[in-house]
Amino acid sequence: MIDGKRLQVWVEYHGREKRMDVTLAPSGVSKPKTPLLSSPLDLSSIVNSEMYVGFSSSTGALISSHYVLGWSFKMNGQAQELTLSRLPKLPRLGPKKKSRLLKNGLPLVLASVILAGVSSVVYFVRRKRKFAEIVEDWELEYGPHRFKFKDLYVATKGFKDKELLGAGGFGRVYKGVLPTTKLEVAVKRVSRESKQGMKEFIAEIVSIGRLRHRNLVQLLGYCRRQGELLLVYDYMPNGSLDKYLYNQPKLTLNWSQRFRVIKGVASGLFYLLEEWEQVVIHRDVKASNILLDSGLNGRLGDFRLARLYDHGTEPQTTHVVGTVGYLAPELTRTGEATPCTDVFAFGAFLLEVACGRRPISQSSTDVILVDWVYSFWRKGDILEAKDPNLGSDCVADEVELILKLGLICSQSEPEARPTMRHIVQFLEGDIPFPRMSSLRLSSGIAFSHRTGFDEFAMLYTSSLNNKFSHSSSAEASLLSGGL
Numbered sequence: 001m002i003d004g005k006r007l008q009v010w011v012e013y014h015g016r017e018k019r020m021d022v023t024l025a026p027s028g029v030s031k032p033k034t035p036l037l038s039s040p041l042d043l044s045s046i047v048n049s050e051m052y053v054g055f056s057s058s059t060g061a062l063i064s065s066h067y068v069l070g071w072s073f074k075m076n077g078q079a080q081e082l083t084l085s086r087l088p089k090l091p092r093l094g095p096k097k098k099s100r101l102l103k104n105g106l107p108l109v110l111a112s113v114i115l116a117g118v119s120s121v122v123y124f125v126r127r128k129r130k131f132a133e134i135v136e137d138w139e140l141e142y143g144p145h146r147f148k149f150k151d152l153y154v155a156t157k158g159f160k161d162k163e164l165l166g167a168g169g170f171g172r173v174y175k176g177v178l179p180t181t182k183l184e185v186a187v188k189r190v191s192r193e194s195k196q197g198m199k200e201f202i203a204e205i206v207s208i209g210r211l212r213h214r215n216l217v218q219l220l221g222y223c224r225r226q227g228e229l230l231l232v233y234d235y236m237p238n239g240s241l242d243k244y245l246y247n248q249p250k251l252t253l254n255w256s257q258r259f260r261v262i263k264g265v266a267s268g269l270f271y272l273l274e275e276w277e278q279v280v281i282h283r284d285v286k287a288s289n290i291l292l293d294s295g296l297n298g299r300l301g302d303f304r305l306a307r308l309y310d311h312g313t314e315p316q317t318t319h320v321v322g323t324v325g326y327l328a329p330e331l332t333r334t335g336e337a338t339p340c341t342d343v344f345a346f347g348a349f350l351l352e353v354a355c356g357r358r359p360i361s362q363s364s365t366d367v368i369l370v371d372w373v374y375s376f377w378r379k380g381d382i383l384e385a386k387d388p389n390l391g392s393d394c395v396a397d398e399v400e401l402i403l404k405l406g407l408i409c410s411q412s413e414p415e416a417r418p419t420m421r422h423i424v425q426f427l428e429g430d431i432p433f434p435r436m437s438s439l440r441l442s443s444g445i446a447f448s449h450r451t452g453f454d455e456f457a458m459l460y461t462s463s464l465n466n467k468f469s470h471s472s473s474a475e476a477s478l479l480s481g482g483l
Contacts, residue, residue, distance in 0.1 A: 006069065006090060010035075018042045027084060067091070145206045145221040147232055152187050152223055154179050159189070165239070175235060184235035185220065189228060190304060205231070208303045211276065215268030217291055217301030233301060238292035245287055245356050245387075252387070253296070255394030258353050261298030262402060263427050265290055268300045269346060270420040273339040278308045281315065281337045285345035286326050287352055307337060325359030325369075329412050340414035346423070347409025354402045356387030370410045373403055377436075401426065401433055408436070 006027035012035075013020050021035040053073055057066040069087045072079040155176030156163050165173045171190045178185060202222065209219045223230040241261060244253050253261070265285075272280040283305040291301045305322070309315050315338055320331050328344035331337065348359045351369050361367040376385040382403050383396060390399075405426060411417050418426070425431045 004090065006087075013041070013043060015043075018044075145209050147221050147223045147230070149223050149225045149230070151179055152176065152230055152232065155185065156187055159187075186233045186235045188231045188233065188302075188304075190231060205303075207278070207308055208280065208306055211272070211280070213268050213271045215264040215297070215299050216271070217299045219303055231304065236291035236299060236301070237294050238296060240288050241290040241292060241298060241353070242287040244292075245352065246358070252356070252389045255390050255399065257296055259395075259398055259402070261290065261292070261296070262350060262353055263424075264298040265300055265349070266346070266420065266424050266427055268298075269342060270424050272300075273342060273420050278310055279315075279339065281307045281309075281339065282342055282345075283307065283337050284322050284326070285342055285349055286323055287349060290349075328414065330414055338414065339420065340417055343409050343417045343420060343423070344414075346420075347406045347417070350402050350406035350409065354387065354399055354406065355385050356389055370407065374407060377404070377407065404433065404436055 010023040022037040326345040
């Protein structure tokens, strides 16, 4: 009304009586019993089965404004009452008074604007230096594989500690959300003091970024800034496998979940070593590098030590890298990482998943896991080596298969270990796992092919040939040397 205060209006149409009632009251007052306007009105010829409900208004002789602050509508019943305290306020009516600050403080305002402008220039110059990157010509060909440091800085909220997922000798890993795509990622900051070989290293990183497999953590790209290397991966919400084996016993995985993880990692390694266009040697297969997605599926991650070479060529000798307990014995002699060295590490991984123990215990009396499992096998009760947290709720045949397969993969002779292709076939039940006999320890750390594995190799070859008589001659010659 002309006093500018809020009003409430109830508009009600009674279909049976064919009557329209309009009731008016000030804001905050209950609905009056007597309507302001009540008139007979037949809307049957106007109302359709589907219609729009809205508002319209018109002014009188004077200029006026009309506002609808809230409304409630109901067919065949009482409309819900409005919560008046939640309604917006009426806009300010009448001409605005001139600000005394604008009139008297204009010089001060102008000075503040100039000062703010200078401060902004200084801020943006410093910010540009902070996020400055040098992109060399050879990096331009890698295109989308290189991320801007600014984007990763924003994604991780400035690499704040609350976004930290883990830390170690390799660097620190942070959770982030990319500002443009809103994709959750894990950003690993790897310190690389030397620039020697950076071009080759980045080339391998980009090549690994083209790997596509459901059991590999996707490497999305990299960022290089001031001698620091940042690697960007898919984010795995359930973290690494080792925390379910050691650090949090109340969250241990059951056998079905562990067996699915083992088969998934085996499938991913088979893809890396035999199926992809190049041979990818991971060089650091272990439980802490197996990450679990939202469905607790195992994915092999951390490719910072990986090396690539073409199929049919020999890998180059390099310095020994990896983790103690997973290193194949031949690495100390040749420094040559091969598919066989990854198989050895996978064997150690099999045993730690099945036993819930690290390859080398960190107690006062060091216990080597493969020796410990072997001692149970020699006594004829290898299942006693399984993780006690598994209880009786596990498939004994599957556990026994994993323990025995872990022993076979841990042989000191590279040629005596099975290939990843055969490991996958064992796990899927496509080929039988033959009887093991006469295995002996060699140097206290691995099994020797020359001291008792010949019988197993011959039994394996015989059983394989009986089941797959159509095997190629190349495969037969490989098997004749032992797995």
